[in-house]
Amino acid sequence: MEYKDYYKILGVDEKATQDEIKRAYRKLARKYHPDVSKEPDAEARFKEVGEAYEVLKDPEKREAYDQLGANWQAGQDFRPPPDWGAGGFDFGGGGFTSDDAAAYSDFFESLFGQRGRRAGGAAGGAGGFRMRGSDQRARIHIDLDDAYRGATKVITLGVEELGPDGRVRMKQRSLNVRIPKGVKEGQQIRLAGQGNPGMGGGEPGDLYLEIAFNPHPFYRVQGKDVYLTLPVAPWEAALGATVKVPTPDGPVDLRIPPNSKNGRKLRLKGRGIPAKQPGDFYVELEIALPPADDEKAKEVYRYMRDHLPFNPRAHLGV
Amino acid sequence: MANDLMKALSGALVDEADELSLGELCRSCGVHAEYIIELVEEGALAPRGRTLREWRFSHEQLARARRALRLQRDLRVNLAGASLALELLDEIERLRARLRRYDPWC
Numbered sequence: 545m546e547y548k549d550y551y552k553i554l555g556v557d558e559k560a561t562q563d564e565i566k567r568a569y570r571k572l573a574r575k576y577h578p579d580v581s582k583e584p585d586a587e588a589r590f591k592e593v594g595e596a597y598e599v600l601k602d603p604e605k606r607e608a609y610d611q612l613g614a615n616w617q618a619g620q621d622f623r624p625p626p627d628w629g630a631g632g633f634d635f636g637g638g639g640f641t642s643d644d645a646a647a648y649s650d651f652f653e654s655l656f657g658q659r660g661r662r663a664g665g666a667a668g669g670a671g672g673f674r675m676r677g678s679d680q681r682a683r684i685h686i687d688l689d690d691a692y693r694g695a696t697k698v699i700t701l702g703v704e705e706l707g708p709d710g711r712v713r714m715k716q717r718s719l720n721v722r723i724p725k726g727v728k729e730g731q732q733i734r735l736a737g738q739g740n741p742g743m744g745g746g747e748p749g750d751l752y753l754e755i756a757f758n759p760h761p762f763y764r765v766q767g768k769d770v771y772l773t774l775p776v777a778p779w780e781a782a783l784g785a786t787v788k789v790p791t792p793d794g795p796v797d798l799r800i801p802p803n804s805k806n807g808r809k810l811r812l813k814g815r816g817i818p819a820k821q822p823g824d825f826y827v828e829l830e831i832a833l834p835p836a837d838d839e840k841a842k843e844v845y846r847y848m849r850d851h852l853p854f855n856p857r858a859h860l861g862v
Numbered sequence: 863m864a865n866d867l868m869k870a871l872s873g874a875l876v877d878e879a880d881e882l883s884l885g886e887l888c889r890s891c892g893v894h895a896e897y898i899i900e901l902v903e904e905g906a907l908a909p910r911g912r913t914l915r916e917w918r919f920s921h922e923q924l925a926r927a928r929r930a931l932r933l934q935r936d937l938r939v940n941l942a943g944a945s946l947a948l949e950l951l952d953e954i955e956r957l958r959a960r961l962r963r964y965d966p967w968c
Contacts, residue, residue: 570937577936579929580951590936679890681928696870720870732921733873753873754925759966766959773963 545650547622550596550609558610562601569597595648605656612655624654677740677749684733684753686723688760688770691817692792694725699753705741719751726819727755728768763792768823769816775832776800781808791815791825798827806831881910881918891927898927906930906945 551558554568575581576589583589599605612625648656684699698720705715719738727733732752739749757765764771774789784802788795793815800810808829816823836842848854888895899914901907907927909917919927930944939947 574937577933579932580947678892722870722872724872724875727875730922730925732876732925734876735871735873738871751873752876759962761966764959764962764966771963 545622545654547620548592548596548649548651550599553592553596554600556600562603565597565600569593569601573597592649595652598648599652599656609655622651622654674746675743676746677742679749679752680739681752681754683756684721684723685756685758686727687758688763688765688792690723691727691755691757692725695723697721697723701751721753723755726817726822728817728819728823729755729757729765731755762790765817768819768821769826770823771826771828773830774798774827775830776804778831778833781806781829781831789827800829804829876921881920882924884909884914884917884919887919887924887927890924891931893927893931897931900941901927901930901945904941904945906941906948 551560554565554572556565556568560568572593573590576583576586576593578587578590580586581590599609680701682699682701684697686695686697689695690697698718700716700718702714702716719735721733721735723733732754735751735753737748738751741748762772770792772789772791774787776785776787779785780787780800781804782802784800784804786797786799789798789812791812796812796815798810798812806829810827810829812825812827814822815825834841836845882890884895884898887898891898895914898907902909902917907919907923909919909923911917926948930941930948933939933944933947934941
């Protein structure tokens with residue numbers, strides 16, 4: 545397993561005071577909280593920071609950790625020293641830590657024991673205590689195309705599992721999940737019985753997968769509606785035209801009405817996400833200027849200048 | 863585990879029209895009704911219906927309640943602080959959606 549440098553994770557000095565450690569932790573916890581941060585590895589960072597704080601906030605654990613010595617480097621292959629715990633510390637028995645939210649790393653557990661939640665203890669012996677497992681939630685990232693056509697995605701989750709010693713541990717588990725056609729951002733898929741295991745023979749909870757879309761290079765999604773910014777030539781906007789427009793369903797012909805202004809929104813009804821009540825597809829016109837980089841183009845621009853009474857700044861009063 | 867990988871699981875799409883009662887919401891979040899009532903009083907949750915008995919929460923509200931709960935637990939903010947954070951996060955999301963027009967990767 546890897547040695548973890550808890551000081552480095554919190555960005556503090558080894559001589560940092562308890563107050564400095566607390567401040568560093570609180571700041572990083574806010575920064576990486578998965579509900580606040582948009583960074584893709586926020587959850588992992590948040591857990592790491594929590595683990596570092598769990599050790600460094602406690603003077604006894606911190607002293608023990610410090611005694612491991614400065615010989616270790618972050619990421620180095622680590623094995624606890626044979627005399628670990630001989631110096632008057634005793635973390636070996638497990639059940640030492642208080643937090644129940646996070647699963648700690650192997651490194652942490654080799655030093656301070658597993659988190660002490662005895663789930664099976666009560667369930668095993670004493671009088672038929674049954675409890676349904678809790679529901680689990682996870683987010684699944686899909687492409688917009690998947691929402692139009694449906695897809696099958698593999699998702700890897702950390703799940704709680706009851707070990708033979710009656711202790712809850714985290715395990716990796718992969719599921720192959722069908723994404724139905726017509727899902728939209730934030731919508732949830734419920735997989736009955738795929739949540740956390742129950743206790744004492746209770747049934748497992750459900751798994752809820754929340755849909756999130758990967759960003760698309762040119763489509764934007766808002767609820768069931770999909771938006772596209774469509775570049776058009778000035779004469780297409782001015783004179784009207786029929787142009788090819790890409791949609792996630794394949795290209796369609798779109799009629800641009802004459803005298804269209806920049807930013808005009810055109811709606812293709814029912815061509816948004818194909819939900820029960822399908823969303824719409826919106827095209828926003830963006831007039832692209834042809835470059836005046838050869839004599840021919842310059843000539844056309846000069847002709848327009850001399851023949852069109854056009855003042856784009858009229859509304860500015862100049 | 864190999865078994866799980868071979869066959870694709872089909873779930874039920876949670877219908878937005880499906881709503882939860884106060885009791886169902888509490889059970890799903892693992893909290894007492896008092897906590898949810900406080901969130902409603904704070905304006906962080908807006909159920910349909912007038913009396914406690916008639917209250918119905920959408921799945922979006924359920925996600926919101928869980929978020930508030932996590933913020934309080936992990937960042938030690940109080941209820942008002944969590945509500946403020948939720949509102950600011952909503953605002954950031956709205957702004958991000960507008961910004962995406964210019965930068966799809968924001």
